[in-house]
Structure formats: C-alpha cells, structure tokens
Amino acid sequence: MTTQNAPASMYRTTEGLGVWDHKGKVAAVGVGHSPTARRWDGTTEHTLGANSILALRRAIEDAGVSPDQIDGLVLDPVTTTGAHWEAGNAIPMDVVNAYNPTDDPLDGIAKLSAEWILKNMPELTNVKFTMYGPGCMSHAIVVAAQAVGSGQTNTCLVLKGWHNLEGRYNQAGISAADEVSGTYAIGPGRTIWGPPGCYGTALQFAEYCRRYGKTHDMMAPFMANSRRNGLMFPEGYWAQHRPEELTPEDYLAARWIAKPASLFDNDIPIMVSAAYLFTTAERAKDMKQKPVYILNHASSRGTSRSLTPTLDEVQAETGSTGRKILEGAGISVSDISFENMYDGFALFHQFHIEGLGYRGMKFGDALDFYQTDISIEGPNPVLPSGGNIGSGRSRFWMHTDCIQQLQGRAGARSVTGVKPEIAVSGGPMPMGGNFTVWSASPD
Amino acid sequence: MRPFRLPSGQVIDETTATPINERGIYLAILISFDIDGTLDVGDPPGVLTMEMVRRAQEKGFLIGSCSDRPISGQRAIWEQYNIPIHFAVSKHQLPEVKAQFEAEAYWHIGDREDLDKKYALEAGFEFLWPDEAAEMPWFVSEDSHGDP
Numbered sequence A: 001m002t003t004q005n006a007p008a009s010m011y012r013t014t015e016g017l018g019v020w021d022h023k024g025k026v027a028a029v030g031v032g033h034s035p036t037a038r039r040w041d042g043t044t045e046h047t048l049g050a051n052s053i054l055a056l057r058r059a060i061e062d063a064g065v066s067p068d069q070i071d072g073l074v075l076d077p078v079t080t081t082g083a084h085w086e087a088g089n090a091i092p093m094d095v096v097n098a099y100n101p102t103d104d105p106l107d108g109i110a111k112l113s114a115e116w117i118l119k120n121m122p123e124l125t126n127v128k129f130t131m132y133g134p135g136c137m138s139h140a141i142v143v144a145a146q147a148v149g150s151g152q153t154n155t156c157l158v159l160k161g162w163h164n165l166e167g168r169y170n171q172a173g174i175s176a177a178d179e180v181s182g183t184y185a186i187g188p189g190r191t192i193w194g195p196p197g198c199y200g201t202a203l204q205f206a207e208y209c210r211r212y213g214k215t216h217d218m219m220a221p222f223m224a225n226s227r228r229n230g231l232m233f234p235e236g237y238w239a240q241h242r243p244e245e246l247t248p249e250d251y252l253a254a255r256w257i258a259k260p261a262s263l264f265d266n267d268i269p270i271m272v273s274a275a276y277l278f279t280t281a282e283r284a285k286d287m288k289q290k291p292v293y294i295l296n297h298a299s300s301r302g303t304s305r306s307l308t309p310t311l312d313e314v315q316a317e318t319g320s321t322g323r324k325i326l327e328g329a330g331i332s333v334s335d336i337s338f339e340n341m342y343d344g345f346a347l348f349h350q351f352h353i354e355g356l357g358y359r360g361m362k363f364g365d366a367l368d369f370y371q372t373d374i375s376i377e378g379p380n381p382v383l384p385s386g387g388n389i390g391s392g393r394s395r396f397w398m399h400t401d402c403i404q405q406l407q408g409r410a411g412a413r414s415v416t417g418v419k420p421e422i423a424v425s426g427g428p429m430p431m432g433g434n435f436t437v438w439s440a441s442p443d
Numbered sequence B: 001m002r003p004f005r006l007p008s009g010q011v012i013d014e015t016t017a018t019p020i021n022e023r024g025i026y027l028a029i030l031i032s033f034d035i036d037g038t039l040d041v042g043d044p045p046g047v048l049t050m051e052m053v054r055r056a057q058e059k060g061f062l063i064g065s066c067s068d069r070p071i072s073g074q075r076a077i078w079e080q081y082n083i084p085i086h087f088a089v090s091k092h093q094l095p096e097v098k099a100q101f102e103a104e105a106y107w108h109i110g111d112r113e114d115l116d117k118k119y120a121l122e123a124g125f126e127f128l129w130p131d132e133a134a135e136m137p138w139f140v141s142e143d144s145h146g147d148p
Helices: A050-063 A114-120 A139-147 A197-211 A214-228 A237-241 A248-252 A310-330 A348-358 A387-391 A396-407 B050-058 B072-079 B092-098 B113-122
Strands: A025-034 A072-075 A130-133 A155-162 A257-258 A270-280 A293-300 A340-341 A422-431 A432-439 B029-033 B062-066 B086-089 B104-109 B127-129
Touching: A025 A050, A025 A139, A025 A396, A050 A114, A050 A155, A050 A270, A114 A130, A114 A257, A130 A139, A130 A248, A130 A422, A139 A155, A139 A270, A139 A293, A139 A396, A139 A422, A139 A432, A155 B104, A197 A248, A197 A257, A197 A348, A197 B072, A214 A237, A214 A248, A214 A348, A214 A387, A248 B072, A270 A396, A293 A310, A293 A396, A293 A422, A293 B029, A310 A348, A310 A422, A310 A432, A340 A348, A348 A422, A387 A396, A387 B086, A396 A422, A396 A432, B050 B062, B062 B072, B062 B092, B072 B086, B092 B104, B092 B113, B113 B127
Parallel strands: A072 A130, A072 A155, A340 A422, B029 B062, B029 B104, B062 B086, B104 B127
Antiparallel strands: A025 A270, A025 A293, A155 A270, A293 A432, A422 A432
16 A cells, blocks of 8 residues: 555635535544653654554544544654754664564654554554645644545544654754755755744744734743643643743743744654544544544645745735635634644744634734733633643644543643633644644534 | 862862952852753753762852753752752853852853853853763762762
C-alpha cells in the first residue's frame, strides 16, 4: 500500500462553498497521547515510532473499539520542523531493527510513514485506507474528516507524532548545510544563516502595535493564562516535567529573539505523539466515549507578495478563513463557546481570533481583550488548551482540548464560564492552515 | 586544586569568598549560575551539584542564577533546595546584576558559547565552563581535603 498526500480536492479552501456536505456526520470519539519528553533519549522504548504506537493504542482503547474495526489511517509523515537528522550521524540500527523497519532506516525515528505504523501494529488487520495530511495534526484532521464523510473510511485513526533530537532546533541537518536550493536559506527559521523563525511574525506584530497603539507588554495576561491552562493539561510537557508558571514578570523579563518577539513567544520543541479515532456519527453512538461532531473543516492557503507576509495580507487571510469556518458550519460566530486557535508563535494568536471575529472582535481589539477575564472560568475563554505555550510544541493540544471539553473530560481545565457546545481549533499559520469546528451535538 | 586568580591579580589560595581589597574592605565574589546543562538539576543535567553551590553560598559568595528559565521558576528551584540567593535573572540581565552588587569579581558559569559566554563577557563577567568551574576552590568543603 503506497500512501499518498491528500489531494487538494479534499480541502475546503475557498469562500462560497456553503455548508459542508458532511456536517455532523463525522465524529471524534477516542483520544490517545504518549508521554512527553524534551528530546529523544536514544532508547528503543522512547522513539517517535514507539510514542506513536502508544498514542494510537490508547485512542483505540479510549474509543472502546476492537482494532479490526479500524479501516483507515491518516497521519503527517513529517515529524519535525527543526530537528533534522545530521547527514553524517550514524543511524542506530539496533533501534531500527528492534521494530519492523521500512526501506528508510530513519522511519520511526525522525519521520513516520503509514507503512511503518502498519508493519508495527499487527492488530490493525483491516486498514484499507491510508493518506497523509502533511504539515501538522490540523491537516490530518481535515483529511480524515473528509475521508470519513465521503465514505473512504468508516473508522479512522488520525495521528501526529513529533520527534526532537539532541542539539538546538533548526541548527543541524539541512539547517546547517553550506548550500541549499532556492530561497530556502533566507526563510525565517529554516537555517542558521537566515532570520529566526519568529522573525516574520515579529514584523507583523510590530506593525500591528504601531497601527493600533498597542504594546508587547499587553501580551502578558494571555501568556500567563495559557501557561496556567497548560499546567492543567496532564498530557502536556510543562505539566509533566516542569510545572512552573509563566508570570507577567517572567514574560516581560525574557530576552528578545527578534524584537518584539521574545523567548517565551516561541514554544519549546518536544517529543510527543497524539492520536484520535474518527468515525461516522452513526457508528460513534455505540462507542465508549461521547461523540464530538465535526460541523465543518476549512483551510487557508494564502499567498504573500514577498518572503514575509505583511499585516494587511495576514488580516485579509484570517478574515477570509473566519468566514469559511462559519459558512461551512452553518453557524454564526456567537454560536462558538470557546476558541482554540494556534499559538506557536504566541504573537499571531490574535490574528487568528480577530479574523474569526471571536466575541465580536475587530482587527486591533485582541490585546485589549487580553486585559479582561479570558480564563476558563470566565465568559470569554481564550485558548483553554493553553496551546503550545501551555504544553509544548505539538500543534495538537488545541484539538485535544476541544474534544475533551465537549466530551466533558477536560478535568481541571474544563471551561465553566460558558457551556461547552461548539468550539473551533486549527492552524498553524495565519497565512496557511486548516481549521475544524467541533460540536457536542450533530446539528 | 586550581590556583584562583582574581581579575585584579590577587591570588586566592584559600577557599574564602571574601578577600580584603586594597582599601581594607571585605568584598565578596559573585557567581552567576546557568541552570540547564550547568547544574545537576538542569535539563540536561550539568556537572555542578546543588551541594557544591550550597558550599559556595555558605562561604559567603554572592550567588544567583542567570538562565533562560522563567525567573519565578529559577527562584522555585533555589527554594526547593533551601539555598538563599542574591539574584535570579534572564540571560541578558547580567549587566543589571553587576550594577546592583559590588563585588571583588564577577563570574558566570554556563554551557553555551552564544548564550552564556557571550553574554557574560559582554557584561564584564569572567566566564567558566561547568567542568572548569567544578575544579574551583569555591565548591570545596572545608574538610574535603581538596575534593570538590
């Protein structure tokens, strides 16, 4: 079985498509996570592949299905954005051969194929549909939702794994190569020769502050709130390893990475995998957990005129994305109980929620909004998952949180200021990402 | 044991933290510790143990941490080990430490060329890698016969 990237036709990228054909007919039921770690420790037991198998098995168990009921697998084969394997580094073949390898010895260590998963999960005897949603969990979710909705698979596992290696992010492998093709080297965060990854967002944020008369300091309540929420996320890195707050004093004392983006506006790369079990709304009724229905998925594919998008381009794109999210779900923004838009980099979260129009926000409103009660106990919860700030770089806490909140399984992190009925999550970038509308009921 | 020469040229052959300067005033030596990759409680763990740090503190050195960890998190570590500190700052705040404390010498110990050595030297601190620091007399207990 050769797994392909999802075709462009599976993504809903334009406005005017109307309500999604499969609204309320696809549901998330099971959730599974691996433990987190800062970096791979080199052991067989803690590889990316091992973490991913564990997450998948936990999702299956959580949903209460038998493995042979599963007929689909959607995942992202790329498992890092900056922990690239150094070409000259020896590959630990004892680790590779402890599993059933594919032709690529790094498969299961620094990348992940559907073939590797199926070779190492013999209990998945009935998987007939595999597809890649390359980019992050946000991609994989919309691909899986579309696949279940259109009948390509009935009960589908959705997986995202992350590896992190010894050394600094974006400073090994291709990032340290003397020669790379095209404009790769000068893109933010790609190599040690170019600007830091947060450079583009920092430029947009600087212009945002200038245009609307805001300051970087106004981010502090949002950052503290996000870490607070993350410390109530037992699956997350900070909760598991370093349960420390990020106070306004901490945030404001951080050094600049690309002013006005500071150290804590960037997330911490980690090892972790997560998996969800999606199925049809009909099948979900008989499973172990409460179904969380998908009302819509929408994708952003913005293009900028230059290497770094301008604030105007970002706002035009997030505004369009917000309209697509609502249109396809057949809801208005006032129907949304809470938002879990992406935050890694922290300085672009407000672009996402302003584009969505969360709680009536217009462009330029979010930093003032952050000065109000944005806690999970209040009427206007912002990022109750805590996102990457709260739990480490995974790009999936926001999705897990939506599912758990709507299932009533978010524990100490449960939103109490609003009734959790409809939520939206997605990302990563304001100029390009994939977004999902989740609901406690199918209509 | 390594000979310990202050920037002023004065050689210290004892483990005291309070040499007498030319004005007859006792001045402490200030030591700034990075955490991750430097202290054994760091991630990754470093070679300097909290017990070694405690010895330096008990001898009267001015000690504190300078790390990329949140300041509140740095303080929490010191509180957890019940080691009183004089400062906890972010990487770029060593100049403020130097301005705040008058000391005979200022040292920063860290494991990164770009984030420890560079910032330390720019701030006018002396710099030591963790394995170099571990051999300094600052961390030797009075009855250890030179074993740190």
